Amino acid sequence: MLNIKTIDDTTINERVYQLNLGPQHPSTHGVLHLLLKLDGEVVVAAEPIVGYSHRGHEKMAENRIWEQFLPNTSRIDYLSGLIYNQGYCMALEKLCGIEVPERAEYIRVITSELNRISSHLLGIMAFVMDIGAFTPFLYGFDDREHVLDLLERVTGSRLTYCYNRFGGVRNDIDQEFCDGTRRFIDRLRGRFKDYHNLITENIIFIKRTREVGIITEETALEFGVTGPSLRGSGVNYDVRKNEPYSVYPEFDFEIPVRKEGDVMARYQVRMAEMEQSMNIIEQALDNLPQGPVRSHVPRFIDPPAGDIYFAFESARGAVGYYIVSDGTRIPYRIKVRTPSFSNLFVLTRILPGNFIADAIATLGSIDVVVPEIDR
Amino acid sequence: MPTEGQKKLLEELKNSLTRALPEGRITSGDYARTGYHLEVRLSDVGMRRTAMVMKDNRFYLETITAVDFPGSFELIYFYSTWHDDICRVIARIQILKDASPYTVSAIYPGAIWLEREIYDFFGIRFLDHPDLRRILNPDNADYFPLLKTFGKTKLTEEIDDILC
Amino acid sequence: MNITQLPFIKEIYGFLGHDLVAAVIGILIILVFVPLNSAFLVWVERKVAGHIQLRPGPMEVGPHGILQTLIDAVKLMSKEMITPKLADKFLFWLAPIVIIIPAIVCFVVIPFSPLMQVREMNVGILLIFSFSSLTVLSILMAGWASNNKYALIGAVRAVAQNVAYEIPLLLSTMSIIIMTNSFKMSEITAAQSPVWFIVYQPVAAIIFFISTTAETNRAPFDLVEAESELVSGFHTEYTGMRFALFFLAEYTNMFIAASMGAVLFFGGWHGPFFPGLIWFVVKVYALIFVIIWVRWTFPRLRFDQLMNFAWKVMIPVALLNLMITAIVLKAL
Numbered sequence: 077m078l079n080i081k082t083i084d085d086t087t088i089n090e091r092v093y094q095l096n097l098g099p100q101h102p103s104t105h106g107v108l109h110l111l112l113k114l115d116g117e118v119v120v121a122a123e124p125i126v127g128y129s130h131r132g133h134e135k136m137a138e139n140r141i142w143e144q145f146l147p148n149t150s151r152i153d154y155l156s157g158l159i160y161n162q163g164y165c166m167a168l169e170k171l172c173g174i175e176v177p178e179r180a181e182y183i184r185v186i187t188s189e190l191n192r193i194s195s196h197l198l199g200i201m202a203f204v205m206d207i208g209a210f211t212p213f214l215y216g217f218d219d220r221e222h223v224l225d226l227l228e229r230v231t232g233s234r235l236t237y238c239y240n241r242f243g244g245v246r247n248d249i250d251q252e253f254c255d256g257t258r259r260f261i262d263r264l265r266g267r268f269k270d271y272h273n274l275i276t277e278n279i280i281f282i283k284r285t286r287e288v289g290i291i292t293e294e295t296a297l298e299f300g301v302t303g304p305s306l307r308g309s310g311v312n313y314d315v316r317k318n319e320p321y322s323v324y325p326e327f328d329f330e331i332p333v334r335k336e337g338d339v340m341a342r343y344q345v346r347m348a349e350m351e352q353s354m355n356i357i358e359q360a361l362d363n364l365p366q367g368p369v370r371s372h373v374p375r376f377i378d379p380p381a382g383d384i385y386f387a388f389e390s391a392r393g394a395v396g397y398y399i400v401s402d403g404t405r406i407p408y409r410i411k412v413r414t415p416s417f418s419n420l421f422v423l424t425r426i427l428p429g430n431f432i433a434d435a436i437a438t439l440g441s442i443d444v445v446v447p448e449i450d451r
Numbered sequence: 452m453p454t455e456g457q458k459k460l461l462e463e464l465k466n467s468l469t470r471a472l473p474e475g476r477i478t479s480g481d482y483a484r485t486g487y488h489l490e491v492r493l494s495d496v497g498m499r500r501t502a503m504v505m506k507d508n509r510f511y512l513e514t515i516t517a518v519d520f521p522g523s524f525e526l527i528y529f530y531s532t533w534h535d536d537i538c539r540v541i542a543r544i545q546i547l548k549d550a551s552p553y554t555v556s557a558i559y560p561g562a563i564w565l566e567r568e569i570y571d572f573f574g575i576r577f578l579d580h581p582d583l584r585r586i587l588n589p590d591n592a593d594y595f596p597l598l599k600t601f602g603k604t605k606l607t608e609e610i611d612d613i614l615c
Numbered sequence: 616m617n618i619t620q621l622p623f624i625k626e627i628y629g630f631l632g633h634d635l636v637a638a639v640i641g642i643l644i645i646l647v648f649v650p651l652n653s654a655f656l657v658w659v660e661r662k663v664a665g666h667i668q669l670r671p672g673p674m675e676v677g678p679h680g681i682l683q684t685l686i687d688a689v690k691l692m693s694k695e696m697i698t699p700k701l702a703d704k705f706l707f708w709l710a711p712i713v714i715i716i717p718a719i720v721c722f723v724v725i726p727f728s729p730l731m732q733v734r735e736m737n738v739g740i741l742l743i744f745s746f747s748s749l750t751v752l753s754i755l756m757a758g759w760a761s762n763n764k765y766a767l768i769g770a771v772r773a774v775a776q777n778v779a780y781e782i783p784l785l786l787s788t789m790s791i792i793i794m795t796n797s798f799k800m801s802e803i804t805a806a807q808s809p810v811w812f813i814v815y816q817p818v819a820a821i822i823f824f825i826s827t828t829a830e831t832n833r834a835p836f837d838l839v840e841a842e843s844e845l846v847s848g849f850h851t852e853y854t855g856m857r858f859a860l861f862f863l864a865e866y867t868n869m870f871i872a873a874s875m876g877a878v879l880f881f882g883g884w885h886g887p888f889f890p891g892l893i894w895f896v897v898k899v900y901a902l903i904f905v906i907i908w909v910r911w912t913f914p915r916l917r918f919d920q921l922m923n924f925a926w927k928v929m930i931p932v933a934l935l936n937l938m939i940t941a942i943v944l945k946a947l
Contacts, residue, residue: 095764102842117768117918127587134572135596170484206843208834208915214668280835280914297533299561300511306533313533385486385529385539387513396529400518409597413514413529421564432768433917436844450587 091115095432099128105202105439106446110423112435119435122427124420130450137410142168142377145407147238152412153448155198156391158191158227158237165240166321167386167397171379172242179367180244181323186257186360187227187239189353193264194223195391196304196346196353203343203440204275207284212275219267222260229253242377244370254361261354268351276347285340289426289438292337299425300418303393304349305442307333308341315389326363327356339434339441346443376405392416392443412451416444460538461488464508468540471504472497480541487529487539494545495552498528501542502555505530510540512559515566517573519599523547524575528555546575554580572597638734645722653866654684659900660866660907667911694855699762702852706760711853711860714753717746718867725874726800728884728891739800740788743875744781747830750868751777754839757861758849769848772918773839776829779925780836784826786933787819790940791879804883813880818936820880822929824905827872829921831865834910838918873902 097110107128113121133152137145149164150157162184169176201216224234230249231239239246275281291301291309306313314331316324332348334341381403387396393415400409419442427435461479468477468491476492491501502512513529528542546552554577556562566577567586574595577583585592594601658673658681665672673680698707724739726732736742751773758770792798794815795806806812813820829836840848850861877883877898884891886898916924 093764102846127585127589130587132596135601138597138599170486204914208837208841208843209913210664211668211911214670218669274912275914278914280916283920284914284917297506297509297511298559300513300559311533318533319539383485385541387486387531387539394513394531396513398514398516398527398529409516409518411514411516417564417568418514418561421561425560431917431919433838433841433844433915440843 092120097435105444108420108439108444108446108449110435110439112427112432114432117432119427119430119432122424122435124423126420126446126449128450129447131447133451134410134412137407139406141405142379142407143242145410146240147236150236150238151447152414152451153390153392153395153416153445154235155195155445156191157235158231158239159188159388159390160395161237161240162188162322163386163388163390163395164397165242166388167384167399168242168377168379170386171382171384171399171401172377174243174373174377175371176244177368177371178323178365179248180369180371182360182364183230183245183249183369184240185323185327186249186357187230187237187245189357189360190223190227190257191237192353192391193350194220194227196350197223199391199443200343200346203437203443204281206436206440207281209275209278209281212271215267215270215274219264222263226253226256226260229256241370241373243373244368246370248369254364257357257361261358264350264354268347271347276344282340284433284437285343285441286338287336288339288434289430289441290337291422291426295422295425299422301393301422302415303389303391303419304345305342305419305422306393307331307345309337310335313394315387315394319387321386321388323360324356327359329356329359339437342441342443378403378405387413390415392445392448393419414448414451416442416446416448420444420449457488457538464489464504464538464540467504467508468501471500475501482539487541489538489540491540491542492545493542495547495550496544498526498542498544499553499555499558501528502558505540506558508532509534512555512561512565513539515555515562515569517569517575517597519573519597521599524550524573526552526569526575551576551578553578556580571595574598641723641734645719649719649722649867650688650863652870653863654688656866656869656903657684657687657862659903660910663904663907664911667908688859691859692856696855696857697852699852701762703760703762706756707852708857710753710757710760711857711864713756714750714864715860715867717749718864718871720746721871724800725871726804726878726883727895729801732801735799735801738798740792740798740803740875743871744785744788747868747871748777748781750830750864753864754849757853761849761852763852765845765847766849766851769839769841769845769851773832773849775918776832776836776838776921776925779922780826780829780929783822783925783929783933784830786930786937787816787822787826788879790816790819790933790937793937793941793944800878800883804878804885807882807885811880811882811885816880816936816940818932819940820876822933822936823876823879825929827876828906828909829925831868831872831906833869833906835913835915836921837910837915838921841915843915869903869906870899873899873906876902 092113092115095112095114097112099107099109109125109128111123111125112119133148136148146164149160152160197216197220201213205213228234230253231237291305293309293311296306296309296311310333312331312333317331329352332345332352334344379401381401383400385396385398387394395415396413398411399407402408423439426438465477472493475497478490480487480490482488510530510532513531516527518525524546526544526546530540532538544552552575554562554566556566563582564586566580567583569575570577570583571585571588572595588596662672673683676682676686698704721743723734724736724742754773755770758766791803791812795803797803832839850858853861877895881898884895886894
């Protein structure tokens with residue numbers, strides 16, 4: 077049992093009451109628990125309480141060999157699992173000095189960007205549903221279904237992928253996947269018009285999201301906010317550009333940035349990011365090199381003793397694997413820096429003074445995945 | 452390879468860190484191999500001075516973590532910046548098993564949760580921390596899961612026998 | 616022996632005439648019609664929502680799932696009715712009854728066709744307004760009695776919202792009433808024989824539509840049961856048949872609101888070729904379709920925006936419209 081402690085006992089009085097939003101609540105995206113102090117409908121203080129889905133991935137890592145941790149990675153953030161999967165492989169490849177064939181790098185980028193699109197679709201649509209529009213949610217799911225079908229075709233699973241291997245990927249992509257991906261991109265571009273009509277230009281949506289839940293640049297710096305939530309605050313920071321990894325430098329894409337820092341800005345950044353992801357996928361498909369998809373790597377890898385920090389950009393922000401190896405086949409320590417952890421904590425700063433409805437909108441716009449926080 | 456701007460930034464950073472932390476050992480990391488440009492090694496204290504220097508240079512605190520080495524903990528602070536040339540600085544602080552380091556949460560409020568997490572998993576008590584309690588593990592837990600003394604499973608022992 | 620030959624019954628019959636018989640039959644029809652209509656509307660809502668959202672909606676029970684809501688009703692009837700431990704038991708029990716009875720009473724004055732009206736009253740519109748205002752009392756009772764914070768927030772929102780939107784609703788109706796000089800539903804309908812009032816009073820029609828959407832707590836004004844914020848608002852703690860009564864009342868109120876709209880602005884049962892009943896029902900269901908369509912298109916407003924909209928936009932516009940109507944009528 078978790079003991080619920082109050083944020084600050086002194087603030088409860090005749091006007092202020094306490095509301096446990098979650099862990100079972102329609103809009104807490106899993107098992108997040110927001111402890112709110114309310115004065116009427118105005119939030120006086122807020123504290124997210126996490127840990128309901130803690131599975132101990134970091135401890136698990138210390139109890140299994142390097143390869144066995146691969147499936148865990150995609151379960152840390154189940155919505156952008158492939159990106160986590162890729163990141164773990166790249167970190168270890170860097171540590172061990174394993175070469176990766178170029179075709180494999182391209183395939184990794186294609187699948188990761190598809191995964192980013194599916195994650196953003198779900199994130200945006202769940203956020204729109206939090207604001208009260210249910211229909212776009214199902215439109216988004218309809219599109220996301222196509223991504224999942226495509227990814228299922230190559231990776232064999234729809235959500236918790238384990239596709240990347242040390243030194244490449246599990247299997248090659250075929251022509252049908254490439255054609256299907258192109259068809260999907262064309263389709264999604266067409267659907268964007270609908271989304272903009274239905275959501276972005278909707279007057280109620282604009283009224284609900286403008287100047288709500290503002291994260292300033294200073295707050296973002298203090299709390300370590302990253303990802304679309306940071307780029308909505310006017311900071312041009314994306315690990316794919318600032319600290320290029322894989323074959324990202326070979327692609328021509330932009331990092332969408334909005335200045336406002338409000339809920340709307342974060343939504344717009346995500347929408348624009350999906351378009352950029354589509355650009356990347358198209359370029360990768362056009363320039364897909366031939367060759368093997370996996371280099372020869374021993375069955376068990378023995379990384380040299382040492383440590384490495386490897387940062388990459390998931391759909392939610394900058395992820396980092398800090399890996400300490402003592403030269404054996406079992407990791408000494410794997411620390412995962414998850415962006416939602418920092419992004420969620422900022423709520424304690426930005427929620428007070430807002431309405432409860434705005435609190436829900438802000439929570440949705442930050443797009444947290446609770447298992448990623450709880451690890 | 453570090454670019455010109457990056458080299459300049461690193462040099463300036465190194466100087467300001469040396470001024471603030473005369474007792475620390477500041478070395479350049481091999482970014483291509485380890486993922487960080489600058490490494491600050493400290494013993495016991497100095498995390499707050501490091502944090503102040505880093506914040507003055509507009510770095511954000513990516514994460515804090517600890518590693519349980521035999522005989523001591525190593526606290527590792529990761530700082531990174533948003534601005535053009537990526538430049539990651541890590542500060543390693545060796546502390547004794549029963550030591551209580553100072554919190555940096557007054558400088559980076561985001562560290563409140565990061566330090567709570569370290570307390571939760573390693574049992575390291577941070578001094579002056581505003582709200583030090585469990586975060587991911589149950590509130591009434593009497594264990595610190597990421598200590599090397601905790602929970603070595605049967606499976607691990609088997610793996611040890613087979614592979615190592 | 617004929618029971619009507621008894622002196623006592625004869626006296627009542629003589630006193631009330633065929634009115635009593637008509638009333639009894641009418642009430643029986645209403646009591647059958649209300650649940651069936653609600654069940655049908657729930658099915659329509661789910662079907663329309665489904666097709667708007669690129670999915671088929673209920674398909675399993677009966678052809679195109681038409682019996683789905685009946686099965687749901689059976690399921691709800693068989694469920695346990697849970698009363699929370701700390702609830703105010705009497706109010707908790709009373710609230711669903713208080714919400715359904717006014718909804719049924721309102722049917723008494725609705726003119727389905729020139730003949731099909733249970734009771735013609737010279738204050739028909741006032742009757743509907745006064746009884747439908749009782750809904751908010753029930754919501755407040757339910758929210759308060761549940762002893763649940765979500766329910767209470769929902770109930771408090773409901774009171775503020777219903778009070779705010781009743782004013783523009785009445786004001787927009789007033790502009791019709793000063794045109795017809797009557798509160799009688801049948802006379803208002805009769806006055807629209809050549810031209811529907813929506814032609815003369817488009818602004819009032821829009822205000823009426825928005826206010827009734829808010830009065831019936833439908834999206835985008837469904838703050839009372841805003842799912843993503845308040846779980847399900849005032850009926851969070853209700854289960855089984857009590858929950859079903861709230862559901863029933865919601866759809867019945869929607870039907871009444873649409874009937875009012877049809878009578879006030881769309882000529883009631885007026886229409887060529889077909890009998891009045893068919894025209895009336897078609898108009899009502901068309902209006903309900905619009906309400907459903909709006910629900911599945913728009914996001915939800917925030918509470919302060921909702922109140923601002925009522926007090927700063929709707930009420931001034933409705934007053935202005937009423938004034939213009941009065942001036943024009945006087946000038947003519």
